[in-house]
Every structure is written in C-alpha cells, then in structure tokens.
Amino acid sequence: MTFFIETVLSGLMAGVMYSLVALGFVLIFKASGIFNFAQGVMCLFAALTFVGIMEKTGVPWPVSFVLTVGVMVALAWVIERFVLSHLVNQEPIILFMATIGLAYFLEGFGDLLWGSDVKVLNIGLPSGASDWMLDSFDIYVEKLEVVAAVTAALLVTVLAVFFQKTRVGRALRAVADDHQAALSVGISLRSIWVIVWSVAGIVALVAGIMWGSKSGVQFSLSLIALKALPVLILGGFTSIPGAIVGGLIIGVGEKVAEIYVGPMVGGAIENWFAYMLALAFLLVRPQGLFGERIIERV
C-alpha cells in the first residue's frame, strides 16, 4: 500500500511538471485560438537564455531571470511583428503552420546563440528525496517537484485573476472568441498578442527552469511538449484549471500503468498510455474535461 501511495504521489508531482508546460499552450490558445507548436521550444529557449546569461555575465539568477523575461517579451513582440500580424484572420491551420516554422527557427537560433552542450542549472532549488517523508514513512517524494507544485499553484492563481478580473484579461478572451469582433470594439489585436505571447514566454521560462533543474538545460527540453499534449487533450485547450487537473490525471495514470501494467507487456508504456488515456476521455468529452463546448449554428 505504501508503494501505491508513493506511485500516486510521484504521478501527481510529475503531472504538475507536465501542467507547467501545458499552461503555456493553454494561454496562447485561450487568447488567440492558436495552437502554439513552438511552446516546448520556447521552454528550451527561455531556459537556455536564463543559464546562458548567468554563465556569460556571472550575474546572480534573479537578475538573469529579469533579463530573460525581457528577452521573452522582446521575442513576443518580434513574433507578433514579423509573423502573426501578417496572418490576422487567417485559418487556424495557417497560424499553426507558422508556429511550426517558429519552433524550428527558435531551436536553431538557440543553438547558434548558446551552443548545444548540456548546461548545468543550479539556482539553489532543493533536489533529491524529501528526507522527512523517506525516513518517517518510507515514501519517496522529490523535493524539486514539490517546489514545482507550489510554483504551479501560484502561477495558476495569478493567471486566473489576470484572465477573470482584469480588463486586459477580458480583452484577451474577446480576441480568442472573434478577431474581427474584438477589433470592431477597439481592442488592439497587436497589443493583446504581444501580451499573451509574453505571458506564455514567462510560463515557458518557469517550466524550463523546473525541467532544466532535473536534467540540465539541453535540447531534449523541447521534447517535453510531447508530455503536455495528452494533458491538453484531456484537460481542454482553453482551461487553465483543466491543464492542472489534466496534468495530474495523466501523471498518475501513466505512472500507475507503467508500474503495474508495464511489466506484463514489456514496459515503457507510459508515453503511449498517456495518449490512450487522453483519447479515451475524448470519446466521452470531445472538448476535454474543462474545455468550452462550442456549438456552431449553420
């Protein structure tokens, strides 16, 4: 029983790490209707920039964090200016294709700027097992993932307030519903897109720091987007709480499956099992657990 509790706890913690990545997808989709294929690479790019600035200049991490936020805001402006502004009111698939191009560009640009080597990320975040849990209950809980869980909770609270209670947040939602209608009531599409891509960039930075602390910052970080996709399918593309709950369900589901079912079928099932779980949910709720049901009258 202890081991089962440990498995579930580990799944929950891993799920939070997936949710951190999924949040960035949700933000951009919620505010602009774009599925941002580049979100995983943005995590990589942000983390690379964060570590790169510290390595090259020797500044402490809070300064590097602020500078990296500045880089991500500048990146958002560049993306809006040179990519999105030319694609206003285009089909979603066109915007999606543009983000694929963006992903490849950012990966190459990050490589050019900071190199391909593994960069050690150590900003004093706790790592290893919680001694108290391990010694008192023989349950393994990773301290870094507890920090990630607290960070995710804070992020979600801030984002929820931002979307629900602020004028900018309401404008973001209006743009997501209909570009042209939002423009007609005086909402600046360009500003909104810069804001939302900036926020997604900051979320990507936080996710990149958490994942980078686990494995070092390296190009495989861009592949963590693959872990976020089933979370999005399950939680819904437009719901911030959905990204969190979806992450938790996927995290627990895949860990339980890998440990209890995996050995019977040769193991290494957690990756595809997460997608299968998400697809099973889709059969029941096509819009995801928390997604908005869209009814279009024709």
Place this chain on the structure above:
Amino acid sequence: MKLRNLATGLAALAVAAPLAISAVSAYELTVPSLVYRTGPYAPSGIPFANGYADYFTLLNERDGGINGAHVNLIECETAYNTQQGVECYENTKGQGESGALVYQPLSTGISYQLIPKAAVDEIPIFTMGYGRTSAADGKVFPWIFNPPGTYWDVASGMVNYAGAIEGGLDKLSGKTIALVYHNSAYGKEPIRTLEELGKKHGFKLELLPVDHPGQEQKATWLQVRRLRPDWVFMWGWGVMNQVAIKEAASIRFPMDRFIGVWWSGSEQDVLPAGADANGYLSAGFHAPGADFPLHQEILSKVYDAGKGAGDRDRVGEVLYNRGLIAAVWTVEAIRKAMEIKGSNEIRGKDVRDGLEALDVSEERLAELGLPNFTYPVKLSCATHSNPGTSLIQQWDAGAGQWKVIATGIEPDRSIIDPLIAEDAAAYAKENNITPRECN
C-alpha cells in the same frame, strides 16, 4: 666519373622519388563523418565528433594527410536520426576520388540500416564499441567491424566487476541486477547476454526500459526502489543518462553499485547531477584525460593554429577521447590498406582489407602518442572485434574528473562466443548469406 655521378643520381632519385610522390600525392581520401551536433543527443555527439575531426586535422597539418594523401573529412549531420543517417550515407558514399573509405555512424540504429548497404557498396562500417554485436563474426559480416569490444563483451565485463566486488562470481547467486535501458535497438543489445549470464551465475535480471529521450524516468526509478536490486546497469545515451543518475541519487541508490555502459560515462552525464553523482561507475575501453603526447600535439598544432573542432579546454573529455581513438584506429586501417595495396589510391574495399589486418599494439600506440591509453587491437578475417577487454572508471565529483579504478576486465568468452556464432548464423540464414571461408 660521369658514370659514378649518374649512378649516384639515379640512386638518389630512387630513394627520393617515393618520398616526393607521397609528399605531393594528389589522390584525396574521403572519410565521411556522420555526426550529431544538433538535437537532443548533441551533448554526446559533439565531443566525439570533435575528437574524430581533430585527429584528421592534425594529420593533414602535420603530415599532409595519411602517407601524404590529404584526407577530406566530410561531416554530415544525422541528429541521431536513423533516416537522416542513411540519407547522409547515400549522399556521401560516392564523393571524392576514393569514394567513401569507411563509415563511423555512432548510432546502433543507423548501423543496423547500413549493414546490408555496406556489402553492396563495398564500404566498411566501423561501429566502434556499438552496433550489432554478432557483426564480430567476420565470416558472416565481412563489411562490419566493431572493435575493441561489443555490447556483450562489456555486459559480461560489468557482471565480472560486480562479481569481483561481491567477493567472487559465485556470490552473485541470489542477487538482483536491474538493467535500465534505452528502449531501442541499442539499449536492447545486452539483454540476451545478461540473461545467459544470469542463468550461469544465478542472479536475477530485471528489465526496465526507458522510452526516448528519457527526460522523465520517475516510474523506472520507483520500480528500482521497489525491486531493491543489488546492482543497476544502465544502457543509456544523451539526456537519459543525466536524468537516470539524478534519479538514482534521489532514491539514495548507492552510486558505487550503479554502472553505466561505456556510452553512459562522460562528463556531460554526471555534471548536471552535481555532487550527487559522486562515485558513479561506468565501463570504458580507454583512459580519460589529456595527459598524453598526442593530446599535447593536437593542442599545439591544431588548437594553437586556430583549427580545433571544439573548445580547447574540452580536449581530453571521455567522449572526445572516444572520437580520437576511433580516428586513430580508422587511420591505422587506412595505412594498412595502403601497405597491402602498395599504393595510396585505395577504395572502401581496400580499407576493409586494412581493417582485417589491423594490428595496433601497445608499442604502436606509444609511437602514436597514446601510451597505456587503450588495449591493443588485432583483427582478422574471422574476428572483427577484439579484444573485448574493458575497464571501470569512477566519477570524482569533488575533483570533477573520472578515475580509472579497475582495468583488464575480460569478458566471459564461453558465454559470448557461442551467442555470437548463433546470432550470426541466424542472420546468415535469414538473409541467405553463405559464410565465407577464413584461413
């Protein structure tokens, strides 16, 4: 007098002519280098590619190439992707006067795809310490070479080391060894041998696959916690290594009971885990570090001239040295091919002959500037992998360097040789290959 002068002149010409020809040989040797400097496996691919490239640069700068024939090293980016690797092979195999002389794919997946192509194109594939293990049987795989050891050799070496630490191989009886492996052709290679060794020595083998790329391994290490193995062996690559070492430290698995294969033991693998990686073990077949005459020559003649492939301070890292020794053995095979043919104008099939006659003794290694760097290698028509001897190195996090703690670990030939013969025979049957005769 005139006659004597003429004779002296002719004699001088006879001595100088070959030197002059070799010094200005116009024949260019094409050596493709399949690299991965981008993508998730780049941190492992870059140092290897740098070591490989720097040796050829040194030869071109110092000697004008190999026996005077300039080497054109063509890098092609595979991103550790099998399809891209095959594309690189197809694009480079016909380049230059010599055509591609030999390939070093640095990927078991790519190696598997090139096995049938190599025989058709008559270009040898040098899968140094990786690839298909049974390719060691030269009668069935005339174009594939995998010295100085196979995955089965090193798996057996790791078991022998564990046995030695336990107080004897008989003490492994009743113990559990968990194999944490990359869920790919590469990671699955040692399973067969470990199963056989498990039967022989009485240990239980637990298999724990990790899917590409291995960024998330929580479930794997929870299982390690539950199974509580006495030893963990790892067949990882790229980010999988870094995450595994960190996870092992997190669950407090003793690092001196955790051994990675020789592709899971570089500086990049342990540095992200910081002090937690202290004591981690990995197999190897050459020394780490830059304290060898060859390294000093590379630094002075290549890096001081601004022609180094990478960063100067990374010369001597484990994977740099791996690329370097791969280049050294490749060049020795090319030299041997020239010697056999009596000409610099060699093709891939000649290098195959050179590889089959490869004999790099300790004396030759010392001449090349690598004394006591690795084990002597001697190949033949039938034996395409030799000697199979491995070493164990341990990471000292405080000093930030690998230290060799055990050398001369021999594999269990009584288990491995029959397995190689069996697997090679099965391959031959499946592909309608008649094994050639080797005298």
